[in-house]
Amino acid sequence: MTQSRRMLVLRAVVEDYIRSQEPVGSTTLTRDHELGVSSATIRNDMAALEDEGYLIQPHTSAGRIPTEKGYRYFVDRLATVVPLSEAQRRGINSFLSGSVNLQDTLQRAARLLAQITGQVAVVAAPSLSKSTLRHIEIVPVSINTLLAVVITDTGRVAQHILNVAELPDSATLTHLTNEINNQCAGASLTRTADYVRQMGARKEYRPINTLVEALARAFDGMADDERAGELYMAGTSRLAHQRTVADLAPLFDALEEQVVLMKLMSSLSETTQSDGVGVAIGSETHTPGLLHASVVTSGYGHTSATNTDEAENGSHASGQTFESGTDQDSDKSTRQTGEPVAFVGSIGPTHMDYAATMAAVRAVARYLTAFLAHDEGQSSD
Secondary structure, eight states: OOOHHHHHHHHHHHHHHHHHOSOBOHHHHHHHSOOSSOHHHHHHHHHHHHHTTSEEOSSTTSOBEEOHHHHHHIIIIIOOOOOOOHHHHHHHHHHHHTOOSHHHHHHHHHHHHHHHHSSEEEEEOOOGGGOBEEEEEEEEEETTEEEEEEEETTSOEEEEEEEOSSOOOHHHHHHHHHHHHHHHTTSBHHHHHHHHHHHHTSGGGGGGHHHHHHHHHHHHHHHTOOSOSOEEEEOGGGGGGTSOHHHHHHHHHHHHOHHHHHHHHHHHHHSOOTTSOEEEEGGGGOOGGGTTEEEEEEEEOOBOHHHHHHHHHHHHHTSOSSOOSSHHHHHHHHOBOSSOSEEEEEEEETTSOHHHHHHHHHHHHHHHHHHHHHHHHHHHO
């Protein structure tokens, strides 16, 4: 599609249908939009858009509604992701800043996103495979059992039971954990596993080689854990007000399949558009229960300390912590290094307000990115 006027007609149809959920006619477009042409010309453009697969006429006497192809073109080329309002930005900061830990923050983020969008919100806890080591403690729990408590950079805590024939003395155990913390803090779990395994080959650790090897295997297991942690969901009750009864059963089934959701939204968050948000519409989700739904998602992860400070200062000074008036300014305060550690997303009907949903998802993802970076910075002080 190269005709600029026809693109404007498509945008007007999509925006009007999102707003009214009623078929849109040429008379309505002529009255409500300054397209600069007659109703007959708009009618011809709409017929051409229908021939090209962007619009469909549900009834011969009705106006047109967007197809999946029409929504896709709208999202890719026509939709303008507007920044959240000042009140919404303040609300995000106020609501989420009262959280007490990572889990509470993620639960609050899901509830807040559902409230902003009026749709289902999904927030995943960071997966261990994408985390780095912050700290480890090893605690005796019985005469031949130790508990390894691993804290990652994202704040996630993993516990592993280590069985040994005989407990090492406290001095040896302290020496082991101190070296791991000193040498591996900030390293990936794979590299930590390799380092621990090399430690076991050294003379000083040969007496506890079984323990060291068990610990290395535990780190290997965490590094291979591609699953996201807990999946926090909110807003499912809102579906009843947006969907027909026939649509609800397969949609609820899809929401119950958390592994499928994690795979879909993780993949989508890692292949986002330039604005950091990924969108899958209908059949693009490859999920039967989501054939009449759209998924909007964004990854969250790390930022540099400098950028985090800029974001936090902006939250109190100008209200532009995670949203700004331009994409360029937004990127300055939230540029990520590396792939995201988890995702935040929204699931709603194909006629969702894409611009508003994308803005909300992006804002919450950026808050979580700054939260993790700030939390990591505090732990290293």
